[in-house]
Amino acid sequence: xxxxxxxxxxxxxxxxxxxxxxxxxxxxxxxxxxxxxxxxxxxxxxxxxxxxxxxxxxxxxxxxxxxxxxxxxxxxxxxxxxxxxxxxxxxxxxxxxxxxxxxxxxxxxxxx
Amino acid sequence: xxxxxxxxxxxxxxxxxxxxxxxxxxxxxxxxxxxxxxxxxxxxxxxxxxxxxxxxxxxxxxxxxxxxxxxxxxxxxxxxxxxxxxxxxxxxxxxxxxxxxxxxxxxxxxxxxxx
Numbered sequence: 001x002x003x004x005x006x007x008x009x010x011x012x013x014x015x016x017x018x019x020x021x022x023x024x025x026x027x028x029x030x031x032x033x034x035x036x037x038x039x040x041x042x043x044x045x046x047x048x049x050x051x052x053x054x055x056x057x058x059x060x061x062x063x064x065x066x067x068x069x070x071x072x073x074x075x076x077x078x079x080x081x082x083x084x085x086x087x088x089x090x091x092x093x094x095x096x097x098x099x100x101x102x103x104x105x106x107x108x109x110x111x112x
Numbered sequence: 113x114x115x116x117x118x119x120x121x122x123x124x125x126x127x128x129x130x131x132x133x134x135x136x137x138x139x140x141x142x143x144x145x146x147x148x149x150x151x152x153x154x155x156x157x158x159x160x161x162x163x164x165x166x167x168x169x170x171x172x173x174x175x176x177x178x179x180x181x182x183x184x185x186x187x188x189x190x191x192x193x194x195x196x197x198x199x200x201x202x203x204x205x206x207x208x209x210x211x212x213x214x215x216x217x218x219x220x221x222x223x224x225x226x227x
Contacts, residue, residue, distance in 0.1 A: 108155075
């Protein structure tokens with residue numbers, strides 16, 4: 001089945017630790033995205049990548065880092081510099097054309 | 113800059129009632145895309161519809177319909193004869209017309225359909 005997988009579903013982190021969220025897609029999509037969702041808020045863009053080995057910052061990139069070494073994978077690292085990382089993180093992908101994005105199931109990160 | 117406003121934070125209806133979710137957008141682009149997504153309690157966003165800015169025809173898909181009016185910068189979503197399974201958070205979103213660009217989301221409307 002084609003789709004987007006994110007792991008883990010739930011993640012707990014101690015303050016001061018870096019943590020990496022996984023996002024994999026087998027849709028052969030060129031572009032991938034990371035969004036953050038807080039309670040009662042819409043989705044806000046963290047980073048996106050339109051092609052392999054290239055990515056752009058979104059509105060709230062501070063405290064996050066990404067890599068795009070393979071077309072299928074776009075991991076997100078939440079660093080200790082991110083002041084309030086507790087949130088729901090959604091990964092998405094799209095192919096060129098109509099910009100319709102498909103989303104993964106999300107990772108809920110809690111900082112203890 | 114692009115902006116999407118969903119003024120209704122939460123809506124509750126009784127099953128079988130019709131309900132309309134409002135979406136107002138701002139953009140300087142002459143061509144753009146508009147979207148609606150559904151987020152059920154599981155959390156994953158489900159794509160519902162995409163509309164091109166040059167196509168103002170309304171669309172109907174089963175119990176769902178969408179009213180796009182460029183003159184008022186609105187893209188409203190109506191559910192006819194609502195069902196409990198329609199309970200979710202609904203997001204309206206906007207993007208540039210070029211491919212593979214990020215979406216700008218509204219804050220969402222939480223719809224509760226009561227049996």
